[in-house]
Amino acid sequence: MISLKATPEISLVDEPVRIQVWGLQPHQRITLRAWLKDEKGRIFHSRAFYVSDTEGKVDLEHSPATGGDFHGVCPMGLFWALKSSTPFQRLRKLDVMGSPFHVHLEVYSHLEITPFPETPPAATTSVERWFATPGVQRLEVRQGRIRGALFLPPGEGPFPGVIDIFGAVGGLVEVRPCLLASRGFAAFALAYYGYDDLPKTLDHIDLNYFEEAVNFLVNHPKVTSGGVGVVGISKGAEIALAMSCFIPQIVATICINGTICITSQDLSYGDLTIRGLPHQLEKTLITSMGAVEYSRMQGDPRDPANLDSVLPIEKARGPILFLVGENDLSLDSVLYAKLAKTRAEKFGKKDVFLRSYPGAGHLLEPPGYPFCLMTLNPLSGVSVMWGGELVGHCKAQEMSWRETLDFFRRYIPCSQRNKL
Structure with missing residues (x-):
């Protein structure tokens, strides 16, 4: 039998x-x-x-x-x-x-x-x-302007806090923060457009909105004092890097297949404005399957005309980890991560780390997800090629997930809050 x-x-x-x-x-x-x-x-x-x-x-x-x-x-x-x-x-x-x-x-x-x-x-x-261990709580967040969901591990806490920001598809994506809560973090899935009463489209990046989210998490009674981490993928990684450069409560940052510069939409923060590096649509490649590759579409941040779009990574308070797929067909993420590390070291910042994965594409997600080579973008109606190959990409998801947990456990303070 x-x-x-x-x-x-x-x-x-x-x-x-x-x-x-x-x-x-x-x-x-x-x-x-x-x-x-x-x-x-x-x-x-x-x-x-x-x-x-x-x-x-x-x-x-x-x-x-x-x-x-x-x-x-x-x-x-x-x-x-x-x-x-x-x-x-x-x-x-x-x-x-x-x-x-x-x-x-x-x-x-x-x-x-x-x-x-x-x-x-x-x-x-x-x-x-x-996706959740028994006892994990999901709390809807509608406070001031910010919208999202806070996931809390079982127990009294307090727990190290992490903000999770997804890419340019908008909405609220809860898989990684839910798993982070299952591994002991107070994880805030933060939406920034296309969700609830937030704007339907992403016209510009208001960093003050993300600072409100940081203040919400930093002051939450279930979160340890001393600062929080942030992790983002794609457009979310770009925003996460900007947060680390300007918001001092960010003490640990993970950028998954992102850039070193502001792209497309301008970023504003108080009186500061950073111009978004414009897309070069004429460099888009169309594959034989009809899907597009966007990896060459971004402008070169090394071009003197584009330097005002580059983020001042040297101002970041805490360490930064770049996780990149070497076969990313959506962004030239390896180049951006190398440029970020080089710039940081030029200014004396030694805690910028790079992990690159052979055979991995753009959609580096937690290891619960299968390999996905291409999808239909619901915003543009165009099929997008993400890159990667099955074994290399999925091994990278397992390795990058372990490195994500290890990085946040090492660098986010676990100090208790003072009791009144």
Whole structure:
């Protein structure tokens, strides 16, 4: 009898799952398949082919996939390779608190070439992949102008505070802050347009709005004193870097595939205005699949005409970590990170760090998400190429997530608040 086991059956999405099959014939060719249904009812699926060992077993921690969506030893490959049959679809988790991803696993006692087999599997099991540990709280934030959601870990606290800022798609994206709370941080998912009563479009960046968010988190009774961290991706990384340069309560900053300059929209902060580096649309590349690559579209911050758009990274109070994909097709993020580090060192700032990942694209997200090469941008209606390749990108997500947690644990003060 063929048996299929996945352990643990219930886990956070950033934790590994071990998949094992036994009861096979020696050297038997099999197919392993995974699938889930997202909150919109769309099916995401993956498959890989294996050959059992002399004992009739397959263990994804040791057994190499011979084909399918990936090959070689790849214990989490079935999760990494989940994809929709509809082009340009990206797996997203909307309700991070209420329900997990139910990932169904199936084993077929033969090579199953069709993506949706009609023959029944020889064995099945499923796992629950959660985004919040028990006891994590989600609190809606509508205070003054700021809008978002604050995630608090279980316990009395206080906890180190982190602000999370997503990219230029707008809205409120809660996956990373929810996972940060599950790992012990008071994490504030901050929206800045396209959410609630905020502006529908991003016409300019008002840094005073983000300073209000910092003051809210710094003064929260569940947050440790001494300052907070900020993490952002893409446009959010640009804003996070600006926050670190001008807002002294920011003591640790992580920029994921961002820039060293203000781009497109101008930034204002009190009497200060930083001109947004204009896009050069004529340098946009269109692939054979009809998706666009934006990595060459940004102006060169080294051009003397663009120097007034470059952020003064040397003014940042705390350390800054740049996490970049070497195959980012949306931004030349490796160049921007290197320029930022060079500028910082020129002015004597030694705590700017760079981690770059071969094979990784633009969408470096927590390890609960599969690889996504391209998606349809809902704002422009254009398909965007993000870059990367499956194994390199997903390994980078696992490594960058560990480095994110380690960085914030090291540099955000954990001092208790003075009691009245």
